[in-house]
Amino acid sequence: MMDTSAELDVELRKATVERKKKPGHRCLGKQRDGGFALIVGVPTACFTAQQLHSLADIVERYASVSHLSTAQSIILLGISRQNYYPARQAVLEAGFQIRSVGHDVYHAKCCPGADFSPFGLQRTFSLVTYLEDTFRCLPMPVKIKISVSGCANCCANTRLSDFGIHATSKGWRVYIGGKMGLAPVVAQMISLSISTDEVPKYLAAMLRAYREQAQPNERLFKTIDRLGFETFKSEMEQYLDQPYDDLAAEAKQARLAMEQGEAIGPVE
Numbered sequence: 001m002m003d004t005s006a007e008l009d010v011e012l013r014k015a016t017v018e019r020k021k022k023p024g025h026r027c028l029g030k031q032r033d034g035g036f037a038l039i040v041g042v043p044t045a046c047f048t049a050q051q052l053h054s055l056a057d058i059v060e061r062y063a064s065v066s067h068l069s070t071a072q073s074i075i076l077l078g079i080s081r082q083n084y085y086p087a088r089q090a091v092l093e094a095g096f097q098i099r100s101v102g103h104d105v106y107h108a109k110c111c112p113g114a115d116f117s118p119f120g121l122q123r124t125f126s127l128v129t130y131l132e133d134t135f136r137c138l139p140m141p142v143k144i145k146i147s148v149s150g151c152a153n154c155c156a157n158t159r160l161s162d163f164g165i166h167a168t169s170k171g172w173r174v175y176i177g178g179k180m181g182l183a184p185v186v187a188q189m190i191s192l193s194i195s196t197d198e199v200p201k202y203l204a205a206m207l208r209a210y211r212e213q214a215q216p217n218e219r220l221f222k223t224i225d226r227l228g229f230e231t232f233k234s235e236m237e238q239y240l241d242q243p244y245d246d247l248a249a250e251a252k253q254a255r256l257a258m259e260q261g262e263a264i265g266p267v268e
């Protein structure tokens with residue numbers, strides 16, 4: 001009989017829960033094996049052969065194993081405290097993103113869309129890259145997960161994300177307020193069809209409304225639930241025509257801070 005039993009490390013679990021509540025929290029922190037973890041990715045999750053070679057070198061030098069996450073990232077596990085910052089530097093120098101686990105806008109999960117999938121109705125890759133370049137790491141009351149699917153099959157879990165879109169023959173259908181986890185919530189449709197250019201405007205408007213309306217540590221679905229969908233929708237609509245350069249500048253600043261910050265504290 002296979003034994004899958006494990007002793008819960010109560011102290012580590014408690015420390016992790018507490019750390020995750022802190023503003024600016026950006027790192028997975030210490031893991032059960034005593035090592036640290038880095039979440040690595042590229043926009044669209046399309047890795048070239050060269051990128052995979054570089055990543056293999058980094059794993060060999062600094063980590064014990066790499067794990068493919070459900071969010072289309074690669075988690076480097078088993079990094080010693082001494083190796084954490086050199087590993088992070090190597091990841092950045094190789095051109096990868098360090099992905100956030102904090103209270104901010106996450107990278108966007110996507111399917112291959114019309115570039116590859118026989119069912120795709122719009123191309124997903126260029127749009128996802130733009131959304132990440134513009135909004136990734138923007139500070140938020142709680143995390144914001146984005147997903148982009150190339151058709152209504154929603155292979156990227158569009159309706160289980162805070163901001164999810166799927167392609168139609170004319171553009172994109174938009175859903176907000178979904179989540180996965182212990183009690184999944186299915187996102188609600190906020191627009192039947194928008195153009196590709198309107199997608200970042202909708203996302204920016206949703207982020208502004210959420211920041212404005214959320215109570216501390218309140219996930220988006222709860223804010224929508226508390227205010228009522230129609231009220232949140234009108235809050236969001238007032239921002240639709242507002243340029244989002246300010247959000248993009250703030251996100252860029254936050255990305256730099258994350259990449260350079262003392263994520264696990266000083267190393268003796």
Ligand code: SF4
Binds near residue numbers: 111117121151156
């Ligand atoms: S969501 Fe549609 S386009 Fe994307 S992989 Fe699934 S079937 Fe293909």
